[in-house]
Amino acid sequence: MSARPLTGVRVLDFGLLTAGANTSAMLADLGADVIKIESGAYLDPFRIVGKPDNEDGWWNRSPQFRFTNRNKRGLALNLKAPEGQRVIRELAAHCDVVVENFRRGVLDRAGLGYKDLSALNPRLVFAAISSQGDTGPERMNVSFGSTLDATSGIASLTGYEGEEPRISGMDVNYPDQIVSLFATGIVITAVMEARRTGQGAFLDFSQREVASFTLGEEILAASADPARPNGRRGNREEGVTQQDAYRCKDGRWIAVTLDQPDATLAAFCASLDSTAAVTALLARGIAAAPCNDGNDLLGNTALQGVTLVRDERGGLVKGLPYRLSGKGISIERPGPDLGQHTSEVLRELLGYDDAQLKKLAEAGVTSTMPTIGDV
């Protein structure tokens, strides 16, 4: 394959769930060699949240894990064991980027924080993605997805007219989804600087700040006018004449935005099936769309564009959020089984031999099975 923007860049990936693991997935999609580190004692929680059954090997079958970790190699190394830490430090010397979204302090305590790793490899770009950022009184606060809908301000502007605030909820966890779209670009920017100057960087991302950043104009307007009316407006939008979801004759909802008010729109929609209503409105130059659910998206390959793709096992996985030179991606490797590439990578990058690998396995430093019991 011809060179891609990040060909030659290697990523040591401690990313978990979406915020971390997807940032490194986007780097992989641009040509980086991503090696994901887990351990038998600490799996990416997506292996557990999405487990489809309790049969042997369940930890390798989570669709959510496979959606997010395709195009990576997977290693299982125990971060708590001194030998595991030593191996990771050796790997860091061969890497350009670290991505992590542990709770603050976890890697520092393992001797694997930015201070430790940049001393071994000054060109390392270290992306620390956390709930609140690496500094400040709330740096140790935990959050999970929709916690940040609430604390970022998004929930305060989401809800039925005059009613209580709303969050995106656990099937969306919106703030987790957008951080990688920004963080990946910043990591690339820092990689360019590291290529040019030989100096890496510590990149401190607060997921809450990323979510609040999406309300930049609201925060600016509120700072200039603290009395500015705020709150929930249903689907209405400042500056838009008429906008709402309307139920059609077939029971389906459609979204409509009007430049000219139309008091008969609800009755018009109720008199037609959703497809006919959308078609009629579009023909009148009015923005309208069906309110799609997951199955509608699955069944509409034109709408999907490059966002979904199948891996070599036929499994559906995440594609790209953008099209590069007119193309999406093909998946070069499916999401890794736990520890699938431990031996391969330790041989290739560190020159380990059979005896060394056997010793690590026997000491429980490497593994291919969880040691966490039933979950």
Add this chain to the structure above:
Amino acid sequence: MSNDTALPLARFTILEVNDANVPLCLRLSTSLAAKIAADLGASVLKIEPPGGDPVRRAPPFLPQGESALFQFLNTSKRSLVLDLASDAGRATLKGLLDKADAVLFEEPAASAPLLRASRATPIEIAAFSVEMNAATRPVSEFAILALGGLLHMVGEPERKPLRLGGHQASYAAGLTAFTGLAAALAARDAGQTAPDVRVSLAEVMQWVNWKAVSGADAAGASPGREGRISEFQIVPCRDGHVAVVYTVTQWPATRTLIGDPRLADAKFSTRAGRRQNIAELYEIITPWFVGKTRTEIQKTAQAKGVPFGPIFSPAELLQTEQYVARGFLADMDHPTLGTLRLPQLPVQWNGRSFAPRPAPELAA
């Protein structure tokens, strides 16, 4: 980083072309992507149509009447008005393109063919996927939320679906376009042919909403808005509302925090059991919140590792201890509007933030 030459993108020149007759929701994406590059030090020239970028006239407004939306989205840029319907305007643009590394624009723009063919790497913002072949279809950000399935996810199952607050479709696409731009610049920097980048709002929304697809693919039934039957709900407290959020592993800590013996009942011990008895669960836990403030709730919950989320408004975020301590909100001196307080880029690079510079005035 007060010295521009020290900024990471300082050696790149980027054009943002705001042509006439382009939907507002696409303009917001383009401007956000270019703003991020500009705050990172790129030299960004914004080409505005005669009369200016329509976002200059879009809400919310500052008390002085200027658009807060425009001021936020155009920090650190310069501006030039060009009539791209005229030969002279296009000739000037061509000259600028020859010196630029990348150009951002929208698919429906009349100048798009010219921009795609330039030696600057094209970063194109569209509403829909290439496969939909729908460059002229009427579009709104709200319709994109519906199309991408995000609208279906928020609200009560029996009531109408709800949009998320803010410009989430446009901004998620803007963040994506920035990352695409960074990838293109990195390729140019490495001496490669840079990929041209096309971002559509509809694809970005589906990509963001991937769990709906993954869930439907795995289970047959699509996830959707659950409202009052959701595990995560909003409850009132003394001074506002709190989002009740906890993971499976955080349930024991949550139970201890609330401290009601009825939660020890076996029917609440598994996730399936809690979902089956969700109304009863919320009847038990809701009174715990009533007399407490959001701050008390957050402190008490975090002490036990429980990620409850107090709900703050944009105005309240200005006072947030964490944001003040990190300097997330910048005070930017504007030549005519005074001091404006706005969020900086949400990253600290070796501990340093990227102070935005005021958005350009419209040349007379």
